[in-house]
Amino acid sequence: MGRLERSFVIVNSLGLHARPAAMVVQASNRFRCEIQFEKDGLQINAKSIMGVLTLAAARGASVLVICEGDDAEQAMAAIGKVFESGFGER
Amino acid sequence: MASTTLQGLPASPGIAVGRCWTVDRRRLRTPRRKVTEQEVETELDRLDVAIDLSVQQLDGVRAKFQASDGAEHLAIIDVHRAMLRDPSLVDEVRRLVRVERVNVEWAVKRAVRKIKGAFDADDEFFRERRSDVDYVGERIVKNLMGQGSDAAEMPPPGSIVVARDLSPADTALFFHDRRVAALVTDAGGVTSHTAIVARALEIPAVVGTGKASTSAERGDWLVVDGSHGLVVLNPSAAERAEYEAARVRQMEREAELTRLKDLPAETVDGVRLRMVGNIEFGEEVPGLLSHGGEGVGLYRTEFLFMGRSELPTEEDHYRDYRALLDAMGGRPVTVRTFDLGGDKLPSGQKDHSENPALGLRAVRYCLRHPDLFYAQLRAAVRAAAHGNLRIMFPMVSGVAEVRAAKWALAEAFEQVVAQGLPARMPPVGVMVELPSAAVVADRIAREVDFLSIGTNDLIQYAIGVDRQNMDVAYLYRPLHLAVLRMLKSVAEAARAAGISVSMCGEMAGEPLYTLVLLGLGLDELSMNGPSIPEVKRVIRGASAREGRELLDRILDLNTADDIEREVRAEMARRFPGLLEGGARVGPVSG
Structure with missing residues (x-):
């Protein structure tokens, strides 16, 4: 049982738009732990695409990822990979 | 009946003439009733069934697409799929x-309205997402009411589909077997899924017409000009014939350009030029390659610096260059180092000097800000180890700046090697865009591996005219004798030094000038991808010798007007139709 926090910077040119949002939500839903994203004081459930979309995170924006629960470590690793890949975009 | 023309947004280029097939996508009337305590669980079960069914239907639609149709609209279906199971929707229902x-249909409607409230309607991105949420809600409600089947009637081949709006599922159904000639919607923007799919499948489309679906009826004749965003309702027989002829011309032209794509840009007397692209984003690569681009002649890296609060790191640059080299598949990529300063600085800094165009810009700015410059140089030498990267410094004024920039590059290379990272010293070139550099090009040419002439700035600095200033913009003349003399001496300097010379300004992509450029003896022309085929067509139809003869003739003239008249006359004689806007299909009537 743990709580992990890590910041990621959006690196792809189009930002966290619809397709990347679907990607991170899919990744988040593979884990049991609670996953929240926080940006500019707005905190949302990372398992909700509606929530992730409302972040409207552009290139260069920093998103804090908070995982809390049994598999927090695995979840953080998986989500980190998605962010760091620039969602497979440039 | 007289024809009427609706102006919409040009979503996907091309012309189509065909009969209207309206698609009725009127909203369902959502039933509303109270449920008793005993009914609650039954209602919730209905919700689960309707969501499962909706997911299955989207999976079915997704399977109809081929991977070759582009990943983007498959992604929209994934977004809808994620929305169907979104806790903020399901939990609220x-x-x-x-x-x-309340009954579950009504609950879905209310939950959708609440979610949409969180998306700002003034932002195009969020407007699209609002319509995504609507679509998802509608699909659940239809399934709750037993009307979720997509077994719609299919339009006859060659129809023009007209609808208020189309969901990705509709679009997939209509388009997967390529039977629809064009697409028109009342709603939507150029980034809507309809537009994206239409572009991916190369079907003409006009969106945002406002009222096409209520103005046209099934069976009416329609003309769609997707390049100009026009829809002609009930065109006369003459108008139909005109557009049909334009469509045929366009198809012939496309066929010719496609044929040109893999042919070399070689003159009839055997002079071979390299046709490369000016790009700013990796997204432009497919368009460049599809037009026959043989490399990137100018990669503008400024984009990496914009819209972020901190400078890009070496890793940011490195990742970006590697991705571009990979995307270009081994073709050469010329990376131009940071070219801002003056009025456009990264991260909101501003230069308040009187005259930013003559101020701390481009390579001057880089030499003053080693942190920024070295991150870029180190990334470039690292990326060069993995691909065909060349590096180019903008706005050098003379030999001293060339040496300073090269010294920085050599130092960056040594740093990387000392760290044990793979590195390669890339070929080094400079932009010739200041008159001083043009005049001493012979000396600069001894210091570098290639020259690239940036005509936009060269013309402005040479004539002393800001072409954004409407009072003097008329003085901006690429065919000014001073400009021609400079171009000629730069090309000769490169030849004498045995290095290659290219041009990456707008002049390179304008077919009017192609014969003159052939006369100059340039090795490489760099332009926007779509300009390549037309310029290549001129090169393949001309000889370098006639280019030299034209150049000699115009160098004897005195004014830009006289020179331009001579060049236009020659191009009109040699390439009839080239200058009459023939390159693009214009509106044919009214």
């Missing part, structure tokens, strides 16, 4: 059924 005791 459950809450409404449990607490407010």
